[in-house]
Amino acid sequence: MKRFLNILFLIGTITLVFNGCSPDVDDSDAPEIYFDGGNPMYVKLHTPYKDSLVYFDDVSGIESVWNDTTSYDPSHIGRYKVLYYARDAKGNVGSASRDFVVRIEGSTLKGRWNGTHTTPWPSGTVVDYYDSLVEPATLTVYLSRLIPGSPVKVELKGLTGDTLYIPSQVLSFTDSSQTLISGSGKVSSDGTAFHIDYLLLTVHNLLTDTVNGRLVFSEHVVVNDTIN
Structure with missing residues (x-):
């Protein structure tokens, strides 16, 4: 044929x-x-x-x-x-x-959040924190390019799990709420919260430690079309 x-x-x-x-x-x-x-x-x-x-x-x-x-x-x-x-x-x-x-496909995560941190991860002590990331005063995920100057509010708890995508990446941060934590980790998201799995470098009273921890950002975030 x-x-x-x-x-x-x-x-x-x-x-x-x-x-x-x-x-x-x-x-x-x-x-x-x-x-x-x-x-x-x-x-x-x-x-x-x-x-x-x-x-x-x-x-x-x-x-x-x-x-x-x-x-x-x-x-x-x-x-x-x-x-x-x-x-x-x-x-x-x-x-x-x-x-x-x-x-929404994000790139770099930074901001001031509410959530919890767990040390050591996954079975250690869970502590709530508020406004714990130093300096940035807004909840922001900087994107590669959407619509210039047009922020989009995203309620993480309302997502279905696959409509928010933050690729794994390295992030440096400081947590100054209940304890002083300085370290770096990888950002990920399951559609209901952002996570950073990190290595704990310092705690309060400047004591050093090397245990693993996790920060969970469980509140909403404003997504801004800006390249960081």
């Missing part, structure tokens, strides 16, 4: 359409739709819709393709479903869907 390839370039979408040409053959099978990349797709906040996929029919050929992106809102974090359709020359319609997770 002879097959040929027709490539269509749509707005925001690269679509490969594989057609077959057999007009006298019975065809009751719907076209097949294949995605390039994972499902779900993760995209940064304020990123316009785009996708790459393949429509395939090796009997009567693809006659038309379309999609439904009405639920996709790149200006708000969340999980959205985009629907895809293809109709062949015999009227059979195939469909598929892909989830898009619009998320």
Whole structure:
């Protein structure tokens, strides 16, 4: 059976359409739709819709393709479903869907927080702290670029777990509340709180120690579109 390839370039979408040409053959099978990349797709906040996929029919050929992106809102974090359709020359319609997770992708974390620190981690003493990171007076995650000058308030406890993404990174900090802690650690987030796993270098009375600890930032944070 002879097959040929027709490539269509749509707005925001690269679509490969594989057609077959057999007009006298019975065809009751719907076209097949294949995605390039994972499902779900993760995209940064304020990123316009785009996708790459393949429509395939090796009997009567693809006659038309379309999609439904009405639920996709790149200006708000969340999980959205985009629907895809293809109709062949015999009227059979195939469909598929892909989830898009619009998320905030941060870079450097700094600020003044409420939360707890645990030393040693994970089974040591848990202490609440308030305004414990020295100097910065705002709760800020500095991003690589979203909309210049437009802060976005994020309530961590309201997130679903995958709409806030802070890659692991090294952070230096000082905690001056109940104890004096000076150290560095890696920032991570589970969607409900930020964590810093750190090495405790000094405690009150200038005694040295080398045990592991964890800071948990459990309150809200203002996300600011600024490069730190």
